[in-house]
Amino acid sequence: MMKKLQKLGKALMLPVAALPICGILMGLGYAIAPGVMGVPGAATSGALYNIGFLLIKAGGALIDNMAWLFVIGVAVGLSDDRDGTSALAGLVSWLMMTNLLSTGVVTTLMPAIADDPVKTLAFDKIQNVFIAIIAGIIGSACYNRFKSAKLPDWLAFFSGKRCVAIVTGLVSIVVSVVLLFVWPIIFGALVSVGEAIIGMDGIGAGIYAFLNRLLIPTGLHHALNNVFWFDTIGLGDLSHYWAGDVTGQNGVTWSLGMYMSGFFPCMMFGVFGAALAMIKTAKNKKAAIGLVLSAAICAFICGVTEPFEFGFMFLCFPLYIVYAALYGIFTVITYYVGFRAGFCFSAGATDLVFSSFLPAANNTLMIIPLGIAAFVVFYLVFYFAITKFNLKTPGREDEEADFAEADKNATLANNDFTAIAAAVLEGLGGKENVASLDNCITRLRIEVKDGTQVNEKKIKEAGVAGVMRPSQTAIQVIIGTKVQFVADEMAKML
Numbered sequence: 001m002m003k004k005l006q007k008l009g010k011a012l013m014l015p016v017a018a019l020p021i022c023g024i025l026m027g028l029g030y031a032i033a034p035g036v037m038g039v040p041g042a043a044t045s046g047a048l049y050n051i052g053f054l055l056i057k058a059g060g061a062l063i064d065n066m067a068w069l070f071v072i073g074v075a076v077g078l079s080d081d082r083d084g085t086s087a088l089a090g091l092v093s094w095l096m097m098t099n100l101l102s103t104g105v106v107t108t109l110m111p112a113i114a115d116d117p118v119k120t121l122a123f124d125k126i127q128n129v130f131i132a133i134i135a136g137i138i139g140s141a142c143y144n145r146f147k148s149a150k151l152p153d154w155l156a157f158f159s160g161k162r163c164v165a166i167v168t169g170l171v172s173i174v175v176s177v178v179l180l181f182v183w184p185i186i187f188g189a190l191v192s193v194g195e196a197i198i199g200m201d202g203i204g205a206g207i208y209a210f211l212n213r214l215l216i217p218t219g220l221h222h223a224l225n226n227v228f229w230f231d232t233i234g235l236g237d238l239s240h241y242w243a244g245d246v247t248g249q250n251g252v253t254w255s256l257g258m259y260m261s262g263f264f265p266c267m268m269f270g271v272f273g274a275a276l277a278m279i280k281t282a283k284n285k286k287a288a289i290g291l292v293l294s295a296a297i298c299a300f301i302c303g304v305t306e307p308f309e310f311g312f313m314f315l316c317f318p319l320y321i322v323y324a325a326l327y328g329i330f331t332v333i334t335y336y337v338g339f340r341a342g343f344c345f346s347a348g349a350t351d352l353v354f355s356s357f358l359p360a361a362n363n364t365l366m367i368i369p370l371g372i373a374a375f376v377v378f379y380l381v382f383y384f385a386i387t388k389f390n391l392k393t394p395g396r397e398d399e400e401a402d403f404a405e406a407d408k409n410a411t412l413a414n415n416d417f418t419a420i421a422a423a424v425l426e427g428l429g430g431k432e433n434v435a436s437l438d439n440c441i442t443r444l445r446i447e448v449k450d451g452t453q454v455n456e457k458k459i460k461e462a463g464v465a466g467v468m469r470p471s472q473t474a475i476q477v478i479i480g481t482k483v484q485f486v487a488d489e490m491a492k493m494l
Contacts, residue, residue: 011077015069027302029055067132074136090139122187128219194227202335210328241342257340262331263347269371273378282395303346421489423462429453
């Protein structure tokens, strides 16, 4: 199971890499044009407003449609040969499920749901990352299984890859029917949990923050957010905060801002500490810096943490649980030290600055000691956990980081990538014997159908640096940093 999660995490690297710059653009946009998010007294017109608005919309183009990126990324990443047909299949599954499970369709099929606000809310939030990942998995699985399907002559036109989208659609209908009954039950249970912890003061806020982060991969955090941030059950921490209310007025019976404040030290400073720990412990530091540092900057400026979180949550889910727990702990601390801040978008520096002018803000400068503490604690906890338990974070995935170091001096006999690929393929027993082809940073990774047909001597004669056989059917051909060119040529031959 862990290996499959790590493979899913690797598939998510491509779409995740596109997100940090978008988050930074949105943060700069909100800083330039706070009027876009309704900050009282902020300008809502003029040149600066238009520039900020443009940046926000440019960043939001991907951030707001992140699920679409994940559908395609997962579908292609989990397919055997990275064929675009798998992306189409994933998109078919996503469109099918989100349409069948939309509120309008669901309430038509089951009118009673329209009278249940919690179930209605559940289907209002169906276009989330969890459904996107499911759609991507369905698309890739159907592609891998049916890409070579042979149908009777009268249906021959739909054989092979043309039948993948059709099968995907049928599977997606079945999955949608299952989710029709399962999704509102899970969503409703989480709403009930939220209602149960409302009266627990700081401890309840900490439990909420922990569950909020823990549920990010599933999209079910919306169930809790609607309990605490908005007026779903008469609470509305976010809506009352930005309306200019204070505790004791307009029905605010709790410490206003308590369900938002704890996110600020974690998102602004804690993520930076965790990112530094990942970079320090990475074997492939360039890969780690490229992903987590830009994601940490994104989190600091505007509180968009998904690029950082999705970068490691599936590679190492136990560490993600620890990460979520740290949010809970710091939320409890912020409650009792009296730090109060709110966000309209998310808990980044932009929202912190503008929310500090609202009546409910309190002890804003406490963000400095809280932030320093969050940075240190996140760094130490992540560094200890990664090194003690050899956890797989960016730059440490599987054995790839080790390969990069061990094979960094590997060279090919020549740069005729086509000839090398053809010779390696011959040594593998021909294309009929190859079940799958992949590559990491420096090696071809091949699964063969019959290991006895592999001729290692012939593969080495192709001019490669070496051959390894982790199992009877798994072959690793050491190429070096030019591995992608050989892999591309071999993929054409296959």
